[in-house]
Each structure stands twice: as C-alpha cells, then as structure tokens.
Amino acid sequence: MRTPALLLLVACGGGDAPRTSVDAAVDAVLSPRAQLIRLSLDLRGVRPTEAELTAVDADPAAYDGYVDAWLRDPRFGDQVEDLYNPVLRTRTANTYEDPAEAGIDAPSWEVAASVGSEPLKLIRHVVEQDRPFTEILTADYTLADPIVAAYWGLPHSGASAWEVVRYTDGRPAAGVFATNTLWHRYPSAGLNANRHRANQLSRMFLCDDYLSRPVTFTREALDGLTPEEASDAIHTNATCLSCHASLDPIAANFYGFWWEKGEGLAVNRSYAADDEGRWSEYFPSPPAYYGAPVSGLGELAADLAADPRFHRCTVQTVLGGLTQRDVDGEKDWEQVQALTDVFTESGFDFRALVAAIVKGDAYKAASFEDRTGERIPVVKTISPRQFSSYLVDKTGYAYTVDGADLLREPELGLVVLANGIDGEFITEPGYEPTVSSAFVIERVAQAAGYRVATIDLNRAEGTPAILLGDVAISDTPDTNAAAFEAQIRNIHLALVGVPLAADAPEVAERLELWRQVFSITSSPTSSWAAVLSATLRDPAVLFY
Amino acid sequence: MPHPNLSRRQWIQRAAGCAALGTFGSLGAAERQARAAAPDKKFLFFFARGGWDATPLDPKFAADGFSAVGGTDMDAGTVLGQSGNLTWSSGADRLAMDTYFANWGSRTALVRGVNVHSVAHDTGEFWALTGGGEDSRPDWPTILAASGSTEYPMPHLVFSGPNYPGRLGAAVVRGGGGSLLDLIDGSLNGQLDENAPSFDPTVDLLIDAHVRSQGVRYGAGRTGLAKIRTDAFLSSLDRASELEGRQFEAGLQDGASGLLDQALMAAEVMRLGLTRCAMIQIPGGWDTHGGNGAVGGQLDDFFSALDQLMDQLARTPGANAEWLADEIVIVAGSELGRTPKFNGSMGRDHWTYTSMLIAGAGVQGDTVAGETDDSFLALPIDLGTGRASGAGVLIGTEHVGATVLTLGDVDPQPWIPGVPAIDALIQGA
Numbered sequence: 001m002r003t004p005a006l007l008l009l010v011a012c013g014g015g016d017a018p019r020t021s022v023d024a025a026v027d028a029v030l031s032p033r034a035q036l037i038r039l040s041l042d043l044r045g046v047r048p049t050e051a052e053l054t055a056v057d058a059d060p061a062a063y064d065g066y067v068d069a070w071l072r073d074p075r076f077g078d079q080v081e082d083l084y085n086p087v088l089r090t091r092t093a094n095t096y097e098d099p100a101e102a103g104i105d106a107p108s109w110e111v112a113a114s115v116g117s118e119p120l121k122l123i124r125h126v127v128e129q130d131r132p133f134t135e136i137l138t139a140d141y142t143l144a145d146p147i148v149a150a151y152w153g154l155p156h157s158g159a160s161a162w163e164v165v166r167y168t169d170g171r172p173a174a175g176v177f178a179t180n181t182l183w184h185r186y187p188s189a190g191l192n193a194n195r196h197r198a199n200q201l202s203r204m205f206l207c208d209d210y211l212s213r214p215v216t217f218t219r220e221a222l223d224g225l226t227p228e229e230a231s232d233a234i235h236t237n238a239t240c241l242s243c244h245a246s247l248d249p250i251a252a253n254f255y256g257f258w259w260e261k262g263e264g265l266a267v268n269r270s271y272a273a274d275d276e277g278r279w280s281e282y283f284p285s286p287p288a289y290y291g292a293p294v295s296g297l298g299e300l301a302a303d304l305a306a307d308p309r310f311h312r313c314t315v316q317t318v319l320g321g322l323t324q325r326d327v328d329g330e331k332d333w334e335q336v337q338a339l340t341d342v343f344t345e346s347g348f349d350f351r352a353l354v355a356a357i358v359k360g361d362a363y364k365a366a367s368f369e370d371r372t373g374e375r376i377p378v379v380k381t382i383s384p385r386q387f388s389s390y391l392v393d394k395t396g397y398a399y400t401v402d403g404a405d406l407l408r409e410p411e412l413g414l415v416v417l418a419n420g421i422d423g424e425f426i427t428e429p430g431y432e433p434t435v436s437s438a439f440v441i442e443r444v445a446q447a448a449g450y451r452v453a454t455i456d457l458n459r460a461e462g463t464p465a466i467l468l469g470d471v472a473i474s475d476t477p478d479t480n481a482a483a484f485e486a487q488i489r490n491i492h493l494a495l496v497g498v499p500l501a502a503d504a505p506e507v508a509e510r511l512e513l514w515r516q517v518f519s520i521t522s523s524p525t526s527s528w529a530a531v532l533s534a535t536l537r538d539p540a541v542l543f544y
Numbered sequence: 545m546p547h548p549n550l551s552r553r554q555w556i557q558r559a560a561g562c563a564a565l566g567t568f569g570s571l572g573a574a575e576r577q578a579r580a581a582a583p584d585k586k587f588l589f590f591f592a593r594g595g596w597d598a599t600p601l602d603p604k605f606a607a608d609g610f611s612a613v614g615g616t617d618m619d620a621g622t623v624l625g626q627s628g629n630l631t632w633s634s635g636a637d638r639l640a641m642d643t644y645f646a647n648w649g650s651r652t653a654l655v656r657g658v659n660v661h662s663v664a665h666d667t668g669e670f671w672a673l674t675g676g677g678e679d680s681r682p683d684w685p686t687i688l689a690a691s692g693s694t695e696y697p698m699p700h701l702v703f704s705g706p707n708y709p710g711r712l713g714a715a716v717v718r719g720g721g722g723s724l725l726d727l728i729d730g731s732l733n734g735q736l737d738e739n740a741p742s743f744d745p746t747v748d749l750l751i752d753a754h755v756r757s758q759g760v761r762y763g764a765g766r767t768g769l770a771k772i773r774t775d776a777f778l779s780s781l782d783r784a785s786e787l788e789g790r791q792f793e794a795g796l797q798d799g800a801s802g803l804l805d806q807a808l809m810a811a812e813v814m815r816l817g818l819t820r821c822a823m824i825q826i827p828g829g830w831d832t833h834g835g836n837g838a839v840g841g842q843l844d845d846f847f848s849a850l851d852q853l854m855d856q857l858a859r860t861p862g863a864n865a866e867w868l869a870d871e872i873v874i875v876a877g878s879e880l881g882r883t884p885k886f887n888g889s890m891g892r893d894h895w896t897y898t899s900m901l902i903a904g905a906g907v908q909g910d911t912v913a914g915e916t917d918d919s920f921l922a923l924p925i926d927l928g929t930g931r932a933s934g935a936g937v938l939i940g941t942e943h944v945g946a947t948v949l950t951l952g953d954v955d956p957q958p959w960i961p962g963v964p965a966i967d968a969l970i971q972g973a
Binding site for chain 1: 662664666667677680697698709711712713714716717718724727728730732733735736737738740741742743744746747750751752754755757758759761762763766767768769770772773774776777779780781783784787833893
C-alpha cells in the first residue's frame with residue numbers, strides 16, 4: 001500500500017524531457033521533497049539543504065530550476081566522473097609503473113587515485129566547459145594534477161589543481177584514447193595484438209562488447225582446422241571473421257602505444273610514432289574503422305565521435321548510470337532514441353542529456369507497474385562514494401586511514417565490500433544490500449556518530465554544533481524532555497531530509513535507545529552516538 | 545535488553561517486532577520452507593583462472609598408455625594414470641593426482657568435452673559459471689546460496705576467484721579475510737585516522753535492533769524493486785548480526801591465505817551452518833601460452849590440497865549427515881581449455897573445450913561423463929550414461945550448471961531453460 005501523503009500524481013512530464021511510453025507507465029512519482037533528494041544525490045552527491053527542500057515543498061515546479069542550477073554546481077563534475085568510471089574502470093588500486101622512477105613520494109593510494117582519474121578528468125572538463133561531448137574522443141589535450149604530470153612527464157604549472165596539459169611526444173589528438181592511463185589500464189601483449197584495446201573501445205563507447213558474443217564453431221570448420229592454422233583462421237574462417245574483420249583493423253591503430261613490459265617508465269609513458277606501422281607485423285589489412293580506412297588513431301577517434309552508435313551508447317551509459325540498471329539497446333529502444341534525439345539536437349550537450357533524463361517521470365518514479373522494477377528505478381541505492389560525500393557534508397567526517405578515504409579509494413578493499421567497484425576485479429556496482437555492505441555502513445556510522453557526539457557535547461559555548469545543537473551534555477530525557485525530542489527530530493531532518501510526523505514512532509524509539517544505552521554506559525556521548533549511528537543506518541538514508 | 549536464551553538474530557527480530565526473515569532477491573520464504581525438509585548440500589567451488597589445460601583430466605595416449613596420438617600432445621614424461629573408470633595423465637611432477645584418485649576416485653566424477661562457448665578469458669569465465677552471456681545472470685554458487693532451505697549469514701562466501709552475483713547480490717559475501725574480519729569484529733575503527741571506540745556488544749545489539757525496526761517500517765507496503773531492496777536490507781542486517789555473534793566460533797579471526805587453509809575454513813563455516821557455497825581460486829599460472837611446463841606442479845599442489853580436504857571432510861562429523869563428505873560437493877574447473885597441440889613455445893593457446901571435476905555428496909563416483917576425440921573435439925553424449933552417442937548432445941557449461949543445481953535440489957529450468965542435467969553424474973538419477 002502506498003502512502004498518499006508521499007505521492008504526487010502528475011499528468012505529464014516536465015520541461016524539455018521527452019515523454020515516452022516508459023514515462024506513461026509510471027503510476028506515481030515521488031513527493032517533491034523525495035524527488036529533490038534523488039536529484040541532489042545524483043547531481044551533487046549530497047542531500048539538499050532544508051532550505052532547498054522547503055522551497056520545493058512550497059513550489060514543486062522549482063524542481064526544474066534546481067536541475068539547471070545543480071548541473072552547474074562544481075560537485076556535478078564528481079558525478080560525471082562517477083558515471084564514467086564503471087565504463088572506463090580506470091580508478092583502481094594499480095599504479096602500473098614505479099612512482100619512484102618519476103620522483104613521486106606519495107602513498108600508493110594517492111598515486112593510484114590520481115593516475116586512475118586522468119581520462120575521467122578529461123571527460124569532466126569537456127562537460128564543465130560546455131564543449132560538445134564528442135570532444136572526449138577528439139581533444140588534443142589531457143588533464144593532469146602534479147602527480148599525473150610527474151608520472152607521465154607532462155608540463156604542469158605546479159598548482160595542486162587539475163589543469164589542461166598536452167603531451168609533447170607527438171601523439172595524435174584522440175581525447176581519452178591519447179591518455180597514458182587508459183592504455184596502461186588496458187595493456188596488450190604480442191599474441192593479443194591490441195585486440196583487447198580495440199574491444200575496450202567498442203565496449204566503452206559503442207556499448208558493444210565483442211566478448212559477449214558467443215562463439216560457435218561449426219563441426220566442419222573445427223574438423224578442418226589444425227592448431228598451426230589457427231592464426232590463419234581468424235582471417236578465413238567465417239565464425240572468426242564475424243568479430244575479427246572489424247576488430248583487427250581497429251586494433252591496428254594502437255601501435256603507437258605498443259609498450260613492452262620491463263622497459264621502464266621513460267619508455268612506457270611515451271607515444272612512439274615510429275611504431276604506428278607495426279600493425280603490418282600482425283594484420284594483413286591496414287587500420288580502419290568498420291570498413292572505412294583511417295590514417296591512424298586520430299582519425300579513428302574522429303570517426304567514432306561522429307558515429308551515431310557512439311551517441312546512442314552515451315545515452316545508454318548516462319541513463320543506465322542515473323537509473324542504476326542495465327539499459328538495453330533493444331528493450332529500451334524508444335526511451336534511448338528519444339534521449340538520443342535530445343542529445344544530438346543539443347550539439348552533444350551532456351548537461352542537456354542529463355536534464356532530459358532527470359526531468360522525466362521515469363526518473364522520478366515512486367511506483368511502476370512492472371513488478372520486476374527493471375526498467376524504472378523506484379528506489380535507488382546510495383553508492384560508497386555518495387555515502388562518503390553525504391557524510392562529509394552532514395557531519396564533516398571522513399572515514400580515513402592514513403589519509404585515504406576508505407569509501408573512495410579501492411586499495412584497502414572496503415569500497416568493494418560496500419558494493420562499489422575496484423575497476424579491475426569488481427567492475428559492476430552492487431545495488432542490493434549485502435552482509436559486507438551492512439558491516440561497512442555499521443562501522444562508518446558508528447565512527448561518525450562518536451565523532452559528532454564527542455565534538456558537539458564538548459564544544460565551547462557559542463561554537464555551532466554539527467548536529468547536536470539542542471541538548472547539552474548534562475541533559476537527560478528526564479531533566480529536559482522537550483530538548484531531547486527536538487534533538488531527535490532535528491537529527492532525523494538533517495540526516496534523512498524528511499521531517500518526522502507528530503506521531504512518528506521514531507521519536508519514542510530513539511529516546512528509548514538513548515535511555516537503554518545510557519543505562520549500560522552512563523555516557524551521554526555514547527548514548528547520542530548510538531542515536532546518530534542508528535539514524536545514519538536508516539534505510540531512508542541508504543535508499544533514495 | 546537481549547534475552548539470554550535467544551540468538552542475536554532472534555532477539556533482534558523480536559525486538560524489532562517482526563518474526564519474518566528477510567529474503568534475497570526473488571526467493572520467498574514459502575519457497576524456502578518447502579525446501580526445508582531436505583537438508584541442503586553445500587558446495588565448494590575451485591576455479592583455475594587463466595584457462596587450465598584440460599588434457600590432464602582427459603588424457604590422450606595410445607593403447608600402450610604412454611605413446612602419443614596424432615591430434616593431441618601430452619606433457620613430456622606423463623603416462624596414463626587409471627583408477628577404476630577414471631583416467632588422467634600421471635607423472636613425476638603430479639604424483640598427488642595419483643594419490644587423490646586412488647583415495648577418492650570412488651567419490652569423484654570427471655566431465656570432459658565441456659564447451660565454454662568462447663576462447664576469451666572474460667567471456668569463458670562468465671559462461672563457465674553462469675551458462676549464458678547476459679550480464680544479469682547469477683553464477684551457480686550464488687543461485688545455490690540464495691536458494692538454501694535456511695538463511696545463511698554468509699550464503700556464498702567468495703574467498704578468492706570469480707563471482708557473478710547477477711540480481712542475487714545480497715547472497716554474496718566477498719572476502720574471506722582482511723578487511724571483512726576487521727569490519728566484523730569492529731577492530732577497523734581502531735585503525736582509523738580518528739580513532740573511534742567500539743560500542744559495547746550489548747549497545748551494538750540494541751542499535752542493530754533499532755535499525756531493523758527502521759527497516760521493517762521503511763519496507764511496509766512496498767512492492768517490486770523497493771520490496772526486493774528492503775528485504776535484502778533486512779536480510780543483510782540479520783545475517784551480519786548473526787555473524788557478529790558467531791565469528792569466533794567459526795575461527796574466522798584466524799584468517800586464511802593458502803588454498804588448503806581457505807578450503808578447510810570453507811568446510812568449517814559450512815559445518816557451522818554459516819555458509820552454503822564458497823569460491824576459491826586455484827593458485828597458479830594457468831594461461832600457458834609461453835610454456836606448459838609448470839602445469840604438472842600446479843596440479844600436484846591442487847590435488848594434494850584436495851586430497852587433504854577430502855580426508856578432513858571424511859573424518860569430520862557433518863551437520864546434516866554422518867560426515868561432512870556426505871554433505872559437501874566439490875566442483876573444480878576453469879574458464880577455458882587449451883589447444884591439444886603445443887604451440888611454438890611448447891605452450892598451449894585457448895580452446896573452447898575444457899574438463900572439470902565433481903566430487904562428494906550425491907555425485908556418482910568413478911564416473912566419466914563426456915568425451916572428446918583424439919583432436920580434443922567434443923563428441924555428443926548420452927546424458928544418462930555420459931558416454932558418446934551419435935544420438936546424444938554436445939554438452940556445455942550450461943549442462944554442468946544444470947547438474948550442479950540439480951545436485952543442490954534447485955530446479956535449473958528458471959535459470960537455464962530447456963537445458964537438462966547430466967544424469968550420469970548424479971547418484972540415483
């Protein structure tokens with residue numbers, strides 16, 4: 001049974017969002033407040049302020065204004081990176097080469113975080129600068145912070161921020177395809193002949209993974225095949241050719257990045273134009289892009305940027321990321337096509353695409369008749385990175401060891417345990433709570449709760465509280481019942497974003513929790529830490 | 545306050561005012577209850593990442609037992625090993641295989657000529673463990689774990705190796721050691737930059753109960769995906785809470801690193817009813833393009849561990865059967881086979897046909913199912929006898945999956961429609 005107070009039935013989609021049969025199948029959308037929470041987490045990684053929530057309560061039409069404003073929020077760039085990391089999978093615990101060779105003296109997690117971010121920062125930059133999204137494949141620059149600059153030997157101002165820089169080794173303009181990080185993440189060895197890289201291009205930007213195609217050899221073909229002939233078969237056997245005819249000419253474009261293991265950083269960070277022609281040692285036919293001859297990597301990237309399949313794939317990626325589901329090019333054809341039209345007609349404006357998605361009813365759905373829930377995100381699950389951002393925003397606390405945020409950096413394994421990805425072994429985020437994610441949230445909430453309670457209850461007079469501004473350390477429910485109730489309500493409002501109803505059972509239950517913990521510990525700090533910890537673990541925090 | 549006669553999970557559920565257990569994904573309590581009459585078999589999966597050489601478990605020698613045949617090269621120094629109906633390539637570098645089959649051949653079956661439908665590692669691995677190509681498919685251990693007749697705190701414990709949870713992610717616990725253990729006992733919070741004290745266990749329990757109560761309230765009246773997620777939330781709380789209370793009983797705090805250690809720990813958590821399935825990666829460099837020389841030693845290590853594991857299972861009282869060996873199924877395989885002929889580096893490249901080993905509870909021992917010819921091409925087989933038959937079927941990973949699910953009393957049809965089990969591998973089938 002739905003709660004009518006939480007629902008707002010709407011008759012049509014809003015603003016410039018294309019309306020499809022999927023939107024029409026939504027029988028109820030979220031309340032304006034819940035819509036804004038979903039939107040804020042997706043566009044800024046944090047929950048809205050109470051002022052923002054109150055504003056949209058008063059005027060639900062203000063939602064569209066927030067879309068436009070938050071697409072310009074500096075934190076939107078983080079979300080762009082997070083949308084594309086599961087595609088590029090470059091944020092790993094891997095540093096690839098020895099940082100000491102580049103004179104870098106930083107913890108390995110920090111090096112891995114910087115190096116892994118290079119192509120993601122490029123994508124972010126294209127979006128933030130309102131460049132056509134196709135520029136992610138054609139840019140003649142990359143992005144670097146001081147670590148990336150030192151690692152890859154790039155000129156850099158020395159400022160701590162990421163900035164636009166250019167490789168100086170004559171590599172072609174090819175956006176993310178010209179970044180060292182991408183090809184260290186996806187190396188290739190002799191027998192593989194860059195096919196791994198070619199397939200990654202197809203998987204990432206055409207949403208077509210060659211490896212997902214089942215291989216079925218006919219008995220006749222196998223009977224006539226000897227192992228010595230296997231290398232020829234990929235050029236003659238019809239089954240083999242179905243992939244290799246298009247894959248190999250793409251692979252032939254990557255020989256400028258043909259690094260051999262053990263050659264050292266100086267070699268393995270340089271593009272070797274002299275090696276571009278080495279494709280002929282491996283393939284009988286020259287570089288091409290699906291039948292169209294190309295002069296090299298730059299032209300390959302330009303052809304890909306102009307390919308309508310890339311434009312559709314971008315829509316699939318963004319729609320899938322924002323709705324936490326696998327978008328199927330066939331099953332979701334109508335929705336994907338409508339959004340692709342918006343994307344194309346906008347001149348490949350990434351923000352316009354996101355706006356079209358988040359303004360649609362399908363994105364705002366609270367209820368959908370399809371019981372599988374596959375096509376509509378009636379509930380979404382907070383990611384480890386979002387939980388980290390949320391926690392810092394609401395409490396100022398980050399769950400760190402030696403400076404590494406355990407909810408962000410994959411090196412210590414917590415990201416994976418919390419249903420995130422490590423980019424190498426776990427490449428698909430999880431959305432269903434698991435035992436390990438329950439433990440992560442429990443421990444993080446516990447630590448954050450203690451910290452907030454300790455600081456707030458011991459703060460100097462006049463110092464603003466993080467969350468416990470209504471009570472003093474000497475208060476008890478018996479001496480100051482009104483303050484306790486107000487405090488519990490205000491904690492819930494601050495952390496969940498929804499006011500507790502006058503008769504909400506949470507008030508009495510959390511008060512009882514406080515009393516029980518106090519009876520065991522005699523510590524107001526522990527008791528408030530328990531209440532804060534329990535509230536941070538509320539499913540209304542973890543789902544949105 | 546917690547009641548002294550109730551388990552953590554029971555107390556939390558009662559405290560939260562809800563006696564119903566949460567469930568994973570689409571599997572309902574009624575379905576579980578229906579299965580509860582038959583105690584679950586447990587499943588221990590071993591996986592050799594890299595694509596193992598299938599010839600040691602499907603040897604090709606001439607009738608004299610050591611001469612070569614035309615289509616397949618065997619490793620230098622190997623000869624035919626045989627125990628009952630089972631054959632393997634025996635050699636000085638893999639003596640543990642002889643020992644294993646001599647000791648446990650009567651409880652072991654070999655599956656040959658299994659098509660993984662790919663010559664690529666990633667795809668082969670996915671097909672090998674799920675029988676299909678769609679991203680959303682869960683693998684066999686996840687399905688089995690999510691289909692148990694009871695709730696397990698760690699339904700599918702992935703010590704190492706691959707995992708494809710599909711839509712049943714709530715059934716999977718990744719990591720048999722390290723951070724997970726530090727999380728379970730709370731010691732991780734003592735390692736933070738800002739040291740956070742642990743709650744008293746009783747306080748922990750009170751908070752857990754409160755959170756569960758919040759979850760029950762949040763899930764009330766929800767349907768579809770929202771209900772699935774909320775049920776998974778409640779289930780994860782219950783199982784985490786039980787695990788918190790039983791971690792020392794299971795000896796989890798000791799960790800496990802090597803193959804045998806991990807296998808013995810998996811068996812122990814299965815005995816304690818904490819886990820139904822476990823996945824362990826078989827160490828070694830199995831992707832032998834550059835030379836096949838190390839394979840014998842790697843097999844020796846694996847079969848030595850397997851022999852010791854089986855010995856332990858046969859001497860340890862089970863939870864639902866007399867001995868653990870009577871309730872645990874061992875499944876060992878890889879994502880690819882390798883070419884029957886050596887390449888120029890005396891290595892082997894990728895091949896779509898592989899061999900597997902299945903042993904233990906419910907398995908028809910001393911059995912070979914599946915055949916390949918001298919060129920290591922699969923032949924169609926009769927699923928009832930496991931032997932080549934012109935009227936039979938070519939088997940793939942999907943048939944092995946159907947067999948494993950059937951062994952676990954899970955109907956394979958919803959997962960791999962139309963694919964029959966290999967009856968020859970199942971006792972009494």
